[in-house]
Amino acid sequence: MGKFCGERSYHRIAREIRSEREALQFLSQWKSQENWGELTLHEINFERKTGKIMVKKSFETRTLSKNHESAQCHFFNGFFRGFLTELFGKPMMVTEEKCVAKGDPQCEFRFTPTINRYLEEAIRTRDKIVQEMVKKHIEEEGEETP
16 A cells, blocks of 8 residues: 555656655655654665665654564555655665664665665675685685684
8 A cells, every 4th residue: 555655646746846856855845744754865876776764753653662573664665665666767675674663763764776685685695605615615624714
């Protein structure tokens, strides 16, 4: 549901904005005025289409206890994914890295094109495998691990 609302919201403002930067600024002001929470943008890289959205006083966490083990802002996550996918014209991945429901001071959402996330994970996995192979080889040869 959030993703659909994000897509619709983007299309409602698309005719009024001139740039990706303006769209994100508009989104931040618009949703803050609608009492969704205090939205701020950080580490935005328009070339790579990455960045972070922080939300203080999120409507999704206002009534939740602060002892959840996982992030709870599912609507926001979907909304940002839908809005950003339409804005940037490519599938976007949104990850809630911090959440008030987990005891964090604010909710933080990192976004990146979907393919970038898969590539980053593939590189981490490759590096881990290489390190394990080197360690195993050194142990078999009787040398110390660097």
